[in-house]
Amino acid sequence: MSAAGQDQSTLFRGDEGELRLKDAKSVRGTPAKAMPAFILGEELADLAETDPRIVVATADLANSSRTRDFANRHPDRFIDFGIAERNMITAAAGMASCGLVPYVATFASFAGILAAEAIKTDCAYPRMPVRIIAHHSGISMGFYGTSHHATEDLGMMRTIADLTVVCAADANQLRAILRASVDHPGAMYIRLGRGRDAEVYAQVPADFAFGKATTLREGKDLTIIATGSQVHAAITAADRLAETGASVRVIDMHTIKPLDESAVRAAARETKAILTVEEHNVVGGLGSAVAEVLVDEDRLPFRRHGIQDEFSLIGPPAALYAHYRLDADGVTAVARELLQIN
Structure with a gap:
């Protein structure tokens, strides 16, 4: 060097x-x-x-x-x-x-x-x-x-x-x-990802605290709880869904442990459905952590989105994100399915 x-x-x-x-x-x-x-x-x-x-x-x-x-x-x-x-x-x-x-x-x-x-x-x-x-x-x-x-x-x-x-x-x-x-x-x-993540925060967040999730968008029809690389895709999906009239809350659950259970409970009570999004197996990660909180709440539509309990394929990262619907287009499509929007 x-x-x-x-x-x-x-x-x-x-x-x-x-x-x-x-x-x-x-x-x-x-x-x-x-x-x-x-x-x-x-x-x-x-x-x-x-x-x-x-x-x-x-x-x-x-x-x-x-x-x-x-x-x-x-x-x-x-x-x-x-x-x-x-x-x-x-x-x-x-x-x-x-x-x-x-x-x-x-x-x-x-x-x-x-x-x-x-x-x-x-x-x-x-x-x-x-x-x-x-x-x-x-x-x-x-x-x-x-x-x-x-x-x-x-x-x-x-x-x-x-x-x-x-x-x-x-x-x-x-x-x-x-x-x-x-x-x-x-x-x-x-x-961390591979260091090619699109900007989510324009400035260093002054109010960052471990165990305290960040609400990036408010909404009442659906809450997307995302972490890491999927936060930007979740925001983009929420913006696109807003064009169809859907009101989508976006939560950056940056801390997986300790999980911000209060943010999950509020989403369950204040919005009509919850979608978790993570670049991880749907078993054991963010989706499982959120599900463990929701089991004590009244039932509502809930979906875990990520790698569907399989060994991931080999290929260029951009193609893999598209294949597993972990890009903005994919997250938008999954959210539409959950909300039953044609």
Whole structure:
């Protein structure tokens, strides 16, 4: 990265004006500087300027996660463990036990699935303040296939006691999550996409709080409860449905655990149907968490939308989102089915 002509930090961060990546179908012209994975290292480096406890580690993915940006500014507080994800998380627990606040980043398939036991036993059980950054979650790895897709991690993580589980919808929300995470008690699993998420929040949300969902649209006919990469698709679907006369509430359920049960109960009492949307298996994730709350409420039409309990296909991410109806068109179609709108 230091050789002449090899440093691509400007490309990844988008420092030169509104630099945009060229793959229009996949990126849809999103400014590079607004992409979550690409601001991760930068934001952590900023936080570390005033907090000497913060350390960052990766498992041979410093460029993919852009933790390279942290390493460039704080090389003495950065560790690349190589392809040793479980060792990295266990070592991070050791660092936390000495008073540090470690942020460890790797693909979600390796963090939340491969290293689940280390997260449970070494981080959550002793309540160590380790922040696991699980990037490239869901089906965002595309052609890399089943071993690299992570459509089970939310289900696995939310069953671990004393573990906070949160999903970032865009770059600004990720900044808010990171800032709020520094002094948050216990271990945390922070789920990201591949860093190409469209903007949901124009500014860093000042009122962000773990366990407190954000209502982005009000409505009375349907509530769409979405998380992570699906929040933007849910907003677009709500806008399109409004053109047909349907009034749709949109809730960003960024924290999967602890879940904002009050927001779910209010939606059940104030709107006519609920649709959950997630880039995850419909079994065990956001939809299951919401269903566990709704079982105590009066019955209303409810549908879980995501990967329908199958191993996801292999292909370009944009094509996979369309296939599983996890893009704006797909979410709109599913909502219309639930509302029985022709």
